[in-house]
Amino acid sequence: MSAADATGDPASGSGRGLTYILGATVVAGGIGYVIQAVVPAFTEPTQYIAFSVFWSVVYLVVSALSGIQQEVTRSAHPRTDSSAPGWASLARFAGTAAAAAVVLVVATSPLWAPRVFVADSVPLVAALALAVIGYTLVAALSGALYGVRNWPGVATMTVTDAGLRLATVTIVLAAGGGVAALGWAVAVPFAVAFAIVWAVWGGRVRTGLQLDAAPRRLARNSASTVVAAAATGVMISGLPFLLGLTAGGAAPSLLASLILVITLTRAPLVIPILALQSYLVVTFRDQREHMMRRVVLWGGGLLVLTAVLAALAVVVGPWVIELLYADRYGLPAAAYAAIVASAGLTAVLCVTGPAALASGRHGVYVAGWLVASSSLVVGLVLPADELPRVLLAITVAPVIGVVIHLVGLAVPSRNRAAREGAPRPFTD
Numbered sequence: 001m002s003a004a005d006a007t008g009d010p011a012s013g014s015g016r017g018l019t020y021i022l023g024a025t026v027v028a029g030g031i032g033y034v035i036q037a038v039v040p041a042f043t044e045p046t047q048y049i050a051f052s053v054f055w056s057v058v059y060l061v062v063s064a065l066s067g068i069q070q071e072v073t074r075s076a077h078p079r080t081d082s083s084a085p086g087w088a089s090l091a092r093f094a095g096t097a098a099a100a101a102v103v104l105v106v107a108t109s110p111l112w113a114p115r116v117f118v119a120d121s122v123p124l125v126a127a128l129a130l131a132v133i134g135y136t137l138v139a140a141l142s143g144a145l146y147g148v149r150n151w152p153g154v155a156t157m158t159v160t161d162a163g164l165r166l167a168t169v170t171i172v173l174a175a176g177g178g179v180a181a182l183g184w185a186v187a188v189p190f191a192v193a194f195a196i197v198w199a200v201w202g203g204r205v206r207t208g209l210q211l212d213a214a215p216r217r218l219a220r221n222s223a224s225t226v227v228a229a230a231a232t233g234v235m236i237s238g239l240p241f242l243l244g245l246t247a248g249g250a251a252p253s254l255l256a257s258l259i260l261v262i263t264l265t266r267a268p269l270v271i272p273i274l275a276l277q278s279y280l281v282v283t284f285r286d287q288r289e290h291m292m293r294r295v296v297l298w299g300g301g302l303l304v305l306t307a308v309l310a311a312l313a314v315v316v317g318p319w320v321i322e323l324l325y326a327d328r329y330g331l332p333a334a335a336y337a338a339i340v341a342s343a344g345l346t347a348v349l350c351v352t353g354p355a356a357l358a359s360g361r362h363g364v365y366v367a368g369w370l371v372a373s374s375s376l377v378v379g380l381v382l383p384a385d386e387l388p389r390v391l392l393a394i395t396v397a398p399v400i401g402v403v404i405h406l407v408g409l410a411v412p413s414r415n416r417a418a419r420e421g422a423p424r425p426f427t428d
Helices: 003-007 014-042 045-075 087-147 151-174 179-208 215-235 239-246 252-275 277-286 288-325 333-358 362-380 386-410 416-420
Strands: 076-078 209-211
Touching: 014 045, 014 151, 014 252, 014 277, 014 288, 045 076, 045 087, 045 179, 045 215, 045 239, 045 252, 045 277, 045 333, 076 087, 087 151, 087 179, 087 209, 087 215, 087 239, 087 277, 151 179, 179 209, 215 239, 215 333, 215 362, 215 386, 239 252, 239 362, 252 277, 252 288, 252 333, 252 386, 277 288, 277 333, 288 333, 288 386, 333 362, 333 386, 362 386
Parallel strands: none
Antiparallel strands: 076 209
């Protein structure tokens, strides 16, 4: 590791940063994939639905709070002005955001927790509250590490969080724990990962971080990114939760099969791009002259890859599910292709979104994700058979979001600081 990388020097190459982040993402994504694949093998369909819905709710909230990370990433730079706000201001902001999020989750839980968590609603809501606190701290620290280009720190956070979760979930499964215990196993690693990474990298962040906005402005900017990130979560990690809420009279076997196949087939395309959101924001922000070219290259590459994987999914998908889970789960072969196609389109949306955010177009960023997620929800409640209704909704919704982002990016920006990609002066 070079000295520049260790200190988060902005001169350190973005190529090396991509290597760190992709490596960490592969490890963490693989761990998450293993957890999602193993749990249904040790549970019955009804138990798996309960676990997957809790996982979905946790990562729906995490997705919303990742909006804080996106805005902190945009605002954070290596320190050049001793009078500008730094980690102390960011910590106060993160604490306030965590408290507000916990209050919101707990206050609204009577409206939805009994329906989706059933008998385990109290312990699972408590676990969710802990996850909210832990992840808010993770988001603030990760955003700071991204902003100052401390790639080893970012990679450490990513791998540590995932590794701890694999360990806790494995222990609970081996001990025969129920859904409530699995919920705590999912929630606890956030806070522990923050503590570990802060012990290693916290000193450098505390002395080397500069923000271009005070907490109040950071909060205002974060409000839009949180809304957009929540919409992102609705379309990705929150999808099993939505399926559980809108399933109506669907048979548990069909619902469990939909959740399982969507989780396992979408993850390889969506999760890596989702994990690169902050990296894309920094890259697009700092190299604005190449932004649209990179959007086209990334988006086009994803579409080509999606077409290949969708064709393979028709043959490979049913065979893999049958091999792993016998006859407990399964869908028609064509459904696998549609689900993979929806994943690729959602991944493209995960490229156009950071481009809009890096350009300072928070309204466009929010609009794309918000309209796409709203379209998804509307599609899921249409009066139609369960399977075609779900497949149509998850395929059409991301297309709408991509179109909104691209149209917004085509409009010339009036934000000079965003055009130049330079750190903005500190503003209150």
